[in-house]
Amino acid sequence: MPRGTVTLTKRLLTQKQENFCLLFVESGHAADSFQEAYQSNGNRATVMRDAHRLLSNPRVQARIEELRAAASARAEINTADVIRELWDNAMKAKQATPVKDKEGLPIGEFQANLAASNQALKLVGDHLGAFERKDNGQNDSPLAKLSPEERKALKVALESERERRRALLAATGPVDTVGLDAPSSIN
Numbered sequence: 001m002p003r004g005t006v007t008l009t010k011r012l013l014t015q016k017q018e019n020f021c022l023l024f025v026e027s028g029h030a031a032d033s034f035q036e037a038y039q040s041n042g043n044r045a046t047v048m049r050d051a052h053r054l055l056s057n058p059r060v061q062a063r064i065e066e067l068r069a070a071a072s073a074r075a076e077i078n079t080a081d082v083i084r085e086l087w088d089n090a091m092k093a094k095q096a097t098p099v100k101d102k103e104g105l106p107i108g109e110f111q112a113n114l115a116a117s118n119q120a121l122k123l124v125g126d127h128l129g130a131f132e133r134k135d136n137g138q139n140d141s142p143l144a145k146l147s148p149e150e151r152k153a154l155k156v157a158l159e160s161e162r163e164r165r166r167a168l169l170a171a172t173g174p175v176d177t178v179g180l181d182a183p184s185s186i187n
Helices: 015-027 030-037 044-055 058-075 079-094 115-127 148-172
Strands: 097-100 106-111
Touching (some): 015 030, 015 044, 044 058
Antiparallel strands (some): 097 106
16 A cells, blocks of 8 residues: 555544554554553553453454554565465474584584564564454463452462471471462462
C-alpha cells in the first residue's frame, strides 16, 4: 500500500484510534499504545481495560491487520518465513560444535547457542503479528489470584521453610538449597 494511501478502514477511525493502531503495530503493547494515543494519565488498570476494549473494536482490529499486512509486505517476510527460520535454528542448536584450543584441536567441550538469534526472530514475529499476544491487562499468575492474606500466609510459610532448611544445613552439611529464598513476586 503506497505511503499516504487512505483506506476505507482508516477513514472509519478517529484520529486517536488511528494513532493507537499505528503505535500498537509498532510496539505490540496495547496499554502503552492507548496511553500515548489518548494522552491518558489514568491509573494502569483503567488504561489496560480501555486498551483491551479498543482492541475488541472490529474497525480497530481490521486496521491493525491492514497495517501488519503492509509492514509484512515491506519487510518481505511472513509468518511461514519466521517459523521456518525458528525451526532451522532449533535444529542447528541441537548440533553442538566442538570448542578448540589455540592449535585448533578440540578440547572436549561443545558449544551451541542460538538464543540471541531466536529472540530476534521472535521479536520480528511478534512485531508482524505472527504470534498471538495476550495483552488483556490481566495477570494470569497463580500468585495473582491469591488474596493479600493468602499471599502473606504463603510468604510466612516459605520463610519458615527457608529457616528449617538453613538449620538443617547448619546441622548436617550441604542439602538441596533450591528455593531457599522466597520468590520476589510474592508481596
